Amino acid sequence: VRGWGLENLPYGAFRRGGEGPRLGVAYGEDVVDLPALARAGALPAVVDAPSLDPLLAAGPRAWAAVRERLVALFAAGTAALVPRDEVELLLPFTVGDYVDFFASLHHASNLGRLLRPDEEPLLPNWRHLPVGYHGRAGSVVVSGTPLVRPVGQRKPADGPPVLAPTARLDLELELGFVTGRGGPRIAPDAAAEHVFGCVLVNDWSARDVQAWEYRPLGPFLGKSFQTSVSPWVVPLAALEPFRVPGPPQDPEPLPYLRTRQPWGLDVALEVEVAGTVVGRTNARELYWTLAQQLAHATVNGATVRPGDLFASGTISGAARDARGSLIELSWNGAEPVALADGSTRTFLEDGDEVVLRGRAGESVDFGEVRGTVLAAAS
Amino acid sequence: VRGWGLENLPYGAFRRGGEGPRLGVAYGEDVVDLPALARAGALPAVVDAPSLDPLLAAGPRAWAAVRERLVALFAAGTAALVPRDEVELLLPFTVGDYVDFFASLHHASNLGRLLRPDEEPLLPNWRHLPVGYHGRAGSVVVSGTPLVRPVGQRKPADGPPVLAPTARLDLELELGFVTGRGGPRIAPDAAAEHVFGCVLVNDWSARDVQAWEYRPLGPFLGKSFQTSVSPWVVPLAALEPFRVPGPPQDPEPLPYLRTRQPWGLDVALEVEVAGTVVGRTNARELYWTLAQQLAHATVNGATVRPGDLFASGTISGAARDARGSLIELSWNGAEPVALADGSTRTFLEDGDEVVLRGRAGESVDFGEVRGTVLAAAS
Numbered sequence: 001v002r003g004w005g006l007e008n009l010p011y012g013a014f015r016r017g018g019e020g021p022r023l024g025v026a027y028g029e030d031v032v033d034l035p036a037l038a039r040a041g042a043l044p045a046v047v048d049a050p051s052l053d054p055l056l057a058a059g060p061r062a063w064a065a066v067r068e069r070l071v072a073l074f075a076a077g078t079a080a081l082v083p084r085d086e087v088e089l090l091l092p093f094t095v096g097d098y099v100d101f102f103a104s105l106h107h108a109s110n111l112g113r114l115l116r117p118d119e120e121p122l123l124p125n126w127r128h129l130p131v132g133y134h135g136r137a138g139s140v141v142v143s144g145t146p147l148v149r150p151v152g153q154r155k156p157a158d159g160p161p162v163l164a165p166t167a168r169l170d171l172e173l174e175l176g177f178v179t180g181r182g183g184p185r186i187a188p189d190a191a192a193e194h195v196f197g198c199v200l201v202n203d204w205s206a207r208d209v210q211a212w213e214y215r216p217l218g219p220f221l222g223k224s225f226q227t228s229v230s231p232w233v234v235p236l237a238a239l240e241p242f243r244v245p246g247p248p249q250d251p252e253p254l255p256y257l258r259t260r261q262p263w264g265l266d267v268a269l270e271v272e273v274a275g276t277v278v279g280r281t282n283a284r285e286l287y288w289t290l291a292q293q294l295a296h297a298t299v300n301g302a303t304v305r306p307g308d309l310f311a312s313g314t315i316s317g318a319a320r321d322a323r324g325s326l327i328e329l330s331w332n333g334a335e336p337v338a339l340a341d342g343s344t345r346t347f348l349e350d351g352d353e354v355v356l357r358g359r360a361g362e363s364v365d366f367g368e369v370r371g372t373v374l375a376a377a378s
Numbered sequence: 379v380r381g382w383g384l385e386n387l388p389y390g391a392f393r394r395g396g397e398g399p400r401l402g403v404a405y406g407e408d409v410v411d412l413p414a415l416a417r418a419g420a421l422p423a424v425v426d427a428p429s430l431d432p433l434l435a436a437g438p439r440a441w442a443a444v445r446e447r448l449v450a451l452f453a454a455g456t457a458a459l460v461p462r463d464e465v466e467l468l469l470p471f472t473v474g475d476y477v478d479f480f481a482s483l484h485h486a487s488n489l490g491r492l493l494r495p496d497e498e499p500l501l502p503n504w505r506h507l508p509v510g511y512h513g514r515a516g517s518v519v520v521s522g523t524p525l526v527r528p529v530g531q532r533k534p535a536d537g538p539p540v541l542a543p544t545a546r547l548d549l550e551l552e553l554g555f556v557t558g559r560g561g562p563r564i565a566p567d568a569a570a571e572h573v574f575g576c577v578l579v580n581d582w583s584a585r586d587v588q589a590w591e592y593r594p595l596g597p598f599l600g601k602s603f604q605t606s607v608s609p610w611v612v613p614l615a616a617l618e619p620f621r622v623p624g625p626p627q628d629p630e631p632l633p634y635l636r637t638r639q640p641w642g643l644d645v646a647l648e649v650e651v652a653g654t655v656v657g658r659t660n661a662r663e664l665y666w667t668l669a670q671q672l673a674h675a676t677v678n679g680a681t682v683r684p685g686d687l688f689a690s691g692t693i694s695g696a697a698r699d700a701r702g703s704l705i706e707l708s709w710n711g712a713e714p715v716a717l718a719d720g721s722t723r724t725f726l727e728d729g730d731e732v733v734l735r736g737r738a739g740e741s742v743d744f745g746e747v748r749g750t751v752l753a754a755a756s
Contacts, residue, residue: 096515096516097514097515097516099598102595123593123594124533125533125539125590125591125593128531128533128538128539129531129539129590129591131591131594131595131598132595132598133511133512133595133596133598134511134512134513134514134598134602135512136475136512136680137474137475137515138474138475138680138681138682138683138686139680139681148679150678150679151563151677151678151679152677152678153506153507153632153674153677155502155503155506160506160629161503161506161507161632162632163632163633163634163677184755185755206678209678212503212507213503213507213509214594214595214596215501215503216493216501216509216592216596217480217510217511217592217596217597218511218592218594218595218596218597219511219595219596220477220509220510220511220512220675221674221675221677221678221680222678224512224675224678225678225679225680226679251538254531254539254540254541255541256541296531296599297598297599299529299530299531299541299599300528300529300530300584300587300599300602300603301526301528301529301603301604301755302514302516302517302602302603303516303517304516305516308516377562377563377679
């Protein structure tokens with residue numbers, strides 16, 4: 001199956017029937033049962049596990065060894081296959097810390113124009129460092145988990161704040177990466193020693209809650225209710241052929257953020273809302289690469305643990321239909337987005353299903369992150 | 379020993395010699411070896427553990443049952459005692475998510491005056507909700523861990539940004555609490571069902587790094603390098619006699635933040651720098667109580683997991699010597715703080731030891747959080 005062959009081999013956790021969770025690899029239309037292969041002696045014991053956690057902790061030599069062994073096994077036709085449509089996919093790893101960046105130039109510029117119309121769109125720090133913040137790791141869920149519209153405190157223009165369901169529920173189309181161990185001070189060109197692989201991330205956002213709460217300590221309740229990730233972690237090794245130079249950076253960043261290797265990722269991305277693809281972009285648009293994100297996050301002495309998740313922030317391109325959030329696509333509600341069924345959207349409505357998709361070339365499919373908006377709890 | 383008797387019984391994790399970590403309770407000058415008592419049948423199996431994690435997950439009935447049993451055992455003279463000065467104290471629980479609030483009116487007002495001198499000290503949202511953000515859980519360490527001066531990007535007034543050791547290293551005197559499981563929407567008066575106990579927290583801060591990076595997503599590298607907590611988790615049950623009404627709140631908060639029970643905590647706090655106590659305050663000064671912090675953090679649908687850590691933010695009183703950070707005590711460097719040895723401090727210098735202490739009445743000692751500043755890594 002195109003995108004799910006030997007060039008990809010992404011890892012996930014699955015459950016079938018009443019059995020416990022198991023680590024698997026997607027291959028064609030199936031999931032490969034890794035614990036079964038490990039118990040048969042065909043794979044190292046580190047993959048006889050309910051999730052990716054032990055392999056993440058085992059480090060880059062183990063990552064390479066397992067991948068090499070998998071390719072050899074599958075090429076020889078040996079595999080313990082379970083049809084993908086018979087399994088439940090689970091969160092593939094235990095999330096340690098979750099960091100979200102703001103690494104797209106077009107996204108940051110659009111938000112600046114919308115939220116601070118009288119100022120320069122980019123704040124003075126933006127071109128000097130990858131701006132980011134910590135999100136809530138305990139709220140990270142796997143694709144398919146419904147999104148209950150969050151309630152939060154927001155401030156009408158003409159009155160005191162109220163507690164109410166968000167009226168400006170948004171999605172954010174992001175690419176994330178998950179780490180093994182490392183730091184402090186991970187040199188950007190050493191990122192492959194510490195980054196296991198990538199996932200799609202939908203960082204759901206309540207724009208009205210965020211707007212009222214965010215000064216001076218940043219997003220909190222406007223983001224912490226849920227973050228959805230794709231069930232398949234695409235190994236960085238599978239993305240080797242899709243590493244491209246990042247965009248030119250002006251001014252040149254400080255030495256700790258400079259790279260010699262190409263760290264942009266040519267991954268085509270799209271976001272669908274209620275059946276209509278409303279935005280198409282590419283991860284190579286990111287101004288700050290994953291290697292720079294990781295170098296920045298650890299330059300102060302912080303370390304990373306197996307399962308730490310770093311996301312890019314919304315990825316937007318220059319074109320109007322290349323934006324990765326509804327606040328940009330609808331220009332803060334002023335320009336509703338037309339859907340195929342004739343309806344329009346400014347922000348998400350109850351019942352809307354959001355799907356993010358990603359693909360690197362023809363050979364590496366990221367799959368999807370899906371989530372349907374449910375009405376707020378009463 | 380005053381402060382460490384039957385009224386307190388705080389939990390910690392310890393290690394002796396080459397043995398593995400064990401859960402303990404501080405009693406007098408000793409640590410009680412809980413796994414030893416559990417294996418002897420005197421305590422439930424949930425305390426036969428290397429840390430507090432299983433007990434946190436077991437929930438409030440188990441918390442009460444173990445405490446009741448401990449009191450009965452110790453009153454009868456039965457105990458497996460190890461002298462406290464013979465053990466190494468470890469991080470007492472695995473930190474899930476770490477949230478830091480900004481809950482002190484005097485602290486928030488002081489920072490507003492210092493950083494935005496031309497505006498109202500308090501931002502418009504401050505009196506309506508407990509402002510907070512997520513910190514880095516993987517950087518939380520136990521008392522005694524040295525603090526290596528962090529390196530970070532900062533912006534001199536007259537030139538481009540540089541990467542350098544922070545020149546404005548600060549401490550923050552905070553009270554934190556650790557949870558079991560719960561949410562979403564934890565009613566504030568239900569906090570005792572979800573809050574296991576309290577610790578002292580030093581949220582080390584690099585003010586120059588923070589000042590340059592924090593717009594618009596809040597603190598990141600300026601805080602994420604290290605956060606130190608006290609080794610003993612004081613059960614909320616031990617703090618029952620010290621629950622007092624919080625300060626008056628004007629305007630009255632929205633209903634989801636209103637409480638009937640008193641949720642202020644009368645805990646005397648002090649901070650010592652290089653041998654001189656430079657600030658003395660009390661946790662009852664906090665404008666937003668822990669019950670309100672927890673209610674706010676879960677109102678949007680977020681849940682809490684065993685080991686989630688919530689800290690108050692710097693606790694400052696109205697008096698000049700009741701401030702809980704050096705940026706306040708030295709008024710952003712303009713008014714150096716005099717130490718007993720004749721030297722002065724604006725921010726922390728290499729070699730300085732910082733000690734936070736807390737005590738509720740005569741009977742409940744929180745112990746200390748210590749940390750010595752080491753020179754930046756070269």
